[in-house]
Amino acid sequence: AQSVAQPEDQVNVAEGNPLTVKCTYSVSGNPYLFWYVQYPNRGLQFLLKYITGDNLVKGSYGFEAEFNKSQTSFHLKKPSALVSDSALYFCAVRDGRDSSYKLIFGSGTRLLVRP
Amino acid sequence: DTGVSQNPRHKITKRGQNVTFRCDPISEHNRLYWYRQTLGQGPEFLTYFQNEAQLEKSRLLSDRFSAERPKGSFSTLEIQRTEQGDSAMYLCASSSHDREGGRSPLHFGNGTRLTVT
Numbered sequence: 001a002q003s004v005a006q007p008e009d010q011v012n013v014a015e016g017n018p019l020t021v022k023c024t025y026s027v028s029g030n031p032y033l034f035w036y037v038q039y040p041n042r043g044l045q046f047l048l049k050y051i052t053g054d055n056l057v058k059g060s061y062g063f064e065a066e067f068n069k070s071q072t073s074f075h076l077k078k079p080s081a082l083v084s085d086s087a088l089y090f091c092a093v094r095d096g097r098d099s100s101y102k103l104i105f106g107s108g109t110r111l112l113v114r115p
Numbered sequence: 116d117t118g119v120s121q122n123p124r125h126k127i128t129k130r131g132q133n134v135t136f137r138c139d140p141i142s143e144h145n146r147l148y149w150y151r152q153t154l155g156q157g158p159e160f161l162t163y164f165q166n167e168a169q170l171e172k173s174r175l176l177s178d179r180f181s182a183e184r185p186k187g188s189f190s191t192l193e194i195q196r197t198e199q200g201d202s203a204m205y206l207c208a209s210s211s212h213d214r215e216g217g218r219s220p221l222h223f224g225n226g227t228r229l230t231v232t
Contacts (some may be wrong), residue, residue, distance in 0.1 A: 004157075015142055034220055043223035044158070046206035051218045078196070090157050094217055100171050101210060102148060105157030 002027045002095050004106035012112045013081045021076040021109045022027070023091030028098035033074040034103060035065055038088040047089075050074060081113045117141070119224035121207050127230045128197055135193045136227045140209030147190050148221060149182055150206040151175065159208055164190060165212070197231045204228050 003026045004064050013019045025031055036044040048059025055067045065076045074091060088110050092103040120139040128134050140147045145166050150158035161180070162172045166187035176182075179197075184190040194201055205228075208221035 032217060036223075041225070041228070042116075043121075043225045044208075046220040046222070048222055049218075092157075096217065098217070100163055101146060101219075101221075102160045102163060102171070103221055104160065107155070107157045 002078075002093050002098075002104040003107060004091050004093050004104055006089075006091055006106035006109045008109050009107075010110045010112060012114065015083050015115050016080050019076075019078050019081045019085070019111065019113070021089050021091075021111060023074045023076065023106060024072050025091070025093040026072065027093055027095045028097065031074075032094040032096055033065075033067060034092040034094070035059065035074075035076050036090045036092060036105075038108075040089065044090060047076070051059045062094070079109075083113050083115055085091050086111055119207055119209055119222055121205075121224035121227050122133075123227060125190065125230075127232065130199060130231055131196055133193065133195045134197060134229065135191050136205055136229075138190045138192070138207030138224060140189070140207070141211075141222055142188075144211050145187070145221070146210045147184055147213060148190055148208040148210075149190070150182055151176035152204040152206055152226070153202075161192075177217065178227050194229075197229075199231045202231045 005024045034049045035047040050067045058064045091106045148163040149161040154156045163186040179195045183193045204226040206226045208223045210219045
């Protein structure tokens with residue numbers, strides 16, 4: 001069975017500082033990994049994905065994520081946080097062998113960037 | 116690309132009533148997914164369609180829930196005899212069939228928030 005863990009309910013960071021939002025996953029087959037962001041009363045917006053290849057992937061709004069196979073992790077990072085980055089972030093995994101293409105989501109991490 | 120559209124945005128209903136939600140996916144997407152999100156949790160998979168065929172249903176989808184996609188375009192999700200535990204955000208997502216095997220992200224609508232009183 002597929003699963004995703006986001007160990008931090010909330011991450012606090014000062015504007016201009018680097019941020020990291022943690023994610024670990026478990027799948028039987030090859031992992032396809034995704035990050036989404038959610039603003040209040042809105043749906044999820046896609047940020048970036050890892051399918052194969054370079055372990056560091058870049059996405060929207062200056063975000064990037066690093067895939068680590070040995071640690072089964074896919075942490076989201078940004079070199080310099082903005083107040084406008086404050087939102088709810090979800091990590092998701094898809095088993096590469098699952099023909100449904102459904103995503104399994106973590107419980108989310110609230111990012112709070114203080115001015 | 117006008118995005119995934121969901122209606123209504125909000126629905127308040129009394130326990131025991133039936134409700135129906137609609138989702139219009141991105142026009143060229145042949146796959147459509149329904150998720151449920153409760154407060155403080157991530158989205159949970161309910162069911163998905165490829166064209167008009169419903170190919171998988173989660174155990175979360177009790178027999179009070181039914182979803183359809185009659186012409187392979189829009190979809191409806193109906194909840195019969197609503198219960199207070201059904202209160203949640205119901206999210207719809209769509210994606211295109213990818214020959215490389217599921218590399219495309221899901222594109223989500225803004226959801227329908229259901230409150231059962």
